[in-house]
Amino acid sequence: MKIRPLRCLFLSSALLLSPFMQVQADTADKTIALSNNYAGNSWRQNMLGSWKQTTDDAVKKGVIASADAFTTGENQATEQAAQIQNLILQGYSAIVINAASPTALNGAVKQACDAGIIVVSFDGIVTEPCAYRISMDFKQSGLDQMDYLAKRFPNGANILEIRGLAGVSVDEQIHSGIVAGAQKYPNLKIVGSVNGNWSQTAAQKAVAGILPSLPNIDALVTQGDDGYGAAQAFMSAGRPTPTIIFGNREEELSWWKKQKDANGYESFSISSAPSISSLAFWVAQQLLDGKQMPHDLLSPAVSVTQDSLEPALKGLEKGGIVSQVYSVDDVATLTSPSAH
Template identity: 25%
Template sequence: MVRVKVMAAALTGLLAVSTLAGCGGGGDSGSGGGKDDGKLVLGFSQVGAESGWRTANTKSIQDAAAAAGYELKFSDAQGKQEKQIEAIRSFITQKVDVIAFSPVVTSGWDSVLKDAKDAGIPVILTDRAVDSQDKSLYKTFLGSDFVKEGKEAGDWLVKQNEGKTDPVNVVELQGTVGAAPAIDRQKGFAEAIKANPNIKIVKSQSGNFTRAEGKTVMEGILQSTPDIDVLYAHNDDMGLGAIEAIEAAGKKPGKDIQIITVDAVKDGMQALADGKINFIVECSPLLGPQLMDLAKKVKAGETVDPRILTEETTFTQEQAKAALPDRKY
């Protein structure tokens, strides 16, 4: 009889523990089923390492994850969408808590994002958007307003030529074909320069966001298009590569050809301070802290804004000189 009572008490205790565990004491709560040790597991797929901006962006994310005490599973897509999709599928298989990625291109993500949604893993877009019509496939998009960046570049050029009637021939070095920054920076710039019909884009070609291709493409353009007044590059690295080509052709960057770029990485800012670039629109890569905060919120099931902008500015030569000593990237 005593043995029966002891067994009954033990069974009651086991049932009580089971009931507590089922009330949210340690399950994954539909958040993706990462390690049940209280540490958030974040899977992040990076575009690649095509520029100084991207390197700074990667470091910001890695440093912020370490500071937050998160486990970061990091993957470099090397500029290839298929590698990025493979990485995201791997994160789903590993049952991470949150997936974040900076899309190589805008299209072709619905299938893998639906798999993540079906697995109960929230997704955050960083730096670049996707063109999916189903906005429920991701929780939020953290990054810059690329259209605004292009518009700010164009507005500066329009202001510089206010009251002038001479034609202004612009060469545009675009980013990676199909990438959100390239599409939007082209759009914003084109909209802005409509304010002055004398400003014309005479040549537009992709430099794939890299310094090497920026140089190579500009070398070809200088041979085929001798009358160039302005270069608008979608990022600093392409602009810096183009500067090498311009100097090799015996021209003075910043004087013979005005140069406008986007990003404001240290090398670009130095070129601006030296007068080789005339104007830079900032696009901050330091998204790490904001991303970690968002990852924590979406894992907890909190509602977040579907679009979160980063704070940025623009730089002239004098502003670049003032900002350079404290520049972090």
């Protein structure tokens, strides 16, 4: 496993001036809530597990009074906005959000800010200026996929794009990176696109549905929790397995390892760490403790290469995702996009 920043990291002056090395007791009576829009894949389940593990420990140690998690239905922005309004009424000190939409929750978020509540969004972020945002550079991760394929296929390739949940900022940003890569490498041609909804089963069904209308496919660009399902669709259709970019899930990495051992299959995998939820918790806690930091923050991507595949799989539990453990000290390593 290799943890790498997508661009050179320089700490902003705001972060350098803030001591993060100790958690202060000033937040012992504070309460933090997680509002999550979707839990239907392994990344989200691991994300919620990371939140629970981190916050249970923080409550036990008296860092905060409570940290509750609430998940809405299938990516329903209106339901999540109502949920946030309910959390405001319950008097939480801070609300951490994985948002269904970058804009549809802004009204509820502004209400929270106006009520003196700190709002931290992550992964699926919100654009309301009063909120804080923690994000991987998802556009760059899309471009990274195309950079990899440009090296693998110097003479050109037909590419199928598997997108995520429509309307969510992560999907839009990764897609913009894929588009930028196609412009950068004109011989890499996107010949089809489907929504896999960050789900193995949805991706398998969507790919199976579009395959009969497609020419030979050399590679797939993806967004996570879709690579293995896509591979199954190609196998079921009796078509040659393309180079599939993966999203660090154990199931797809194990499949990659089997193909690598059998026939030298080569690929690349990249994703945000699901433990970014615990990082968002510590950002909220530090803000409640009076620390100052930029409203927009970047966290590094986690990537797996042909050479690091075996180390990444070692100790990775079935159904798990390559990740890392975050602590309060890691808040100091976050950077502002303006520092890049």
